[in-house]
Amino acid sequence: DAKTTQPNSMESNEEEPVHLPCNHSTISGTDYIHWYRQLPSQGPEYVIHGLTSNVNNRMASLAIAEDRKSSTLILHRATLRDAAVYYCILRPIHFGNEKLTFGTGTRLTIIP
Amino acid sequence: GAVVSQHPSRVICKSGTSVKIECRSLDFQATTMFWYRQFPKKSLMLMATSNEGSKATYEQGVEKDKFLINHASLTLSTLTVTSAHPEDSSFYICSAIDGVGTFGSGTRLTVV
Numbered sequence: 335d336a337k338t339t340q341p342n343s344m345e346s347n348e349e350e351p352v353h354l355p356c357n358h359s360t361i362s363g364t365d366y367i368h369w370y371r372q373l374p375s376q377g378p379e380y381v382i383h384g385l386t387s388n389v390n391n392r393m394a395s396l397a398i399a400e401d402r403k404s405s406t407l408i409l410h411r412a413t414l415r416d417a418a419v420y421y422c423i424l425r426p427i428h429f430g431n432e433k434l435t436f437g438t439g440t441r442l443t444i445i446p
Numbered sequence: 447g448a449v450v451s452q453h454p455s456r457v458i459c460k461s462g463t464s465v466k467i468e469c470r471s472l473d474f475q476a477t478t479m480f481w482y483r484q485f486p487k488k489s490l491m492l493m494a495t496s497n498e499g500s501k502a503t504y505e506q507g508v509e510k511d512k513f514l515i516n517h518a519s520l521t522l523s524t525l526t527v528t529s530a531h532p533e534d535s536s537f538y539i540c541s542a543i544d545g546v547g548t549f550g551s552g553t554r555l556t557v558v
Contacts, residue, residue: 368546368547370547372490375537375552375554376551377450377452377539377541377549377550377551377552378490378539378541378547379549380546380547380548383546421489434480434492434541434547435492436482436489436490436491437489438489439489
C-alpha cells in the first residue's frame with residue numbers, strides 16, 4: 335500500500351479555516367485520495383475523496399497538488415465539533431471491496 | 447447515505463467468557479466487511495476481512511481461534527471474542543464499503 339504522511343497534531347481557532355496536509359509521494363496513477371475523520375469514541379466517518387481535481391462537498395474541500403504527491407483537506411470554518419483525528423488514505427481506483435489501511439492521522443484540536 | 451450499525455456499543459465481561467459483537471449494513475448489501483481494533487490514542491488496526499459465505503481472512507498476528515468471525519448473510523457479520531482476557535479490552539470497529547468506507551460506531555470492550 336502506498337504510504338501517507340500527516341502531522342501528528344494541529345490546533346486551530348474556532349471559526350477559522352483549517353488546512354490539514356497529507357503527503358503521499360509514492361501515490362500511483364490509479365490511487366484515489368480519501369479522507370476520513372474519527373470523533374472521540376466513535377467510528378471513523380467519510381469526509382471526502384478525489385483523484386486529480388479539487389473537490390468540494392458540504393463538509394470540506396480537498397485540494398490536490400498538480401503532481402498528486404500531496405493534498406490538503408480544508409475545513410472552511412472550524413467548529414468545536416470538528417475536533418477529531420483526520421486520516422488521509424490512498425485507495426486504488428478499482429477498489430471494490432479493498433480494505434482501508436489507516437495511518438496515524440492528524441489530531442485536530444479546536445480552540446474556542 | 448449508507449449506514450453500518452454495530453452492537454453493543456459498550457460491554458463489560460468477566461475474564462474467560464466470550465463476547466459477540468454484531469455489525470449490520472442497514473441499507474446495502476456487503477459481501478465483505480472489515481473488523482478493526484483500536485487501542486487508546488492509537489490508530490485503527492485491521493484485524494480481519496469478513497467474507498459472506500466463506501472463511502474470514504485474518505491479518506498477521508491475529509488469532510483466528512480467539513476472534514471468531516461469521517458472515518452468514520449479506521447484511522450481518524459477527525465478531526466473537528472467545529475466552530476474553532483483560533488484554534483484549536479495546537475499541538472494536540466494523541466497516542463495510544458502499545462506494546466509500548462506512549463504519550459502525552464501535553464497541554468498547556472491557557474485560558475484568
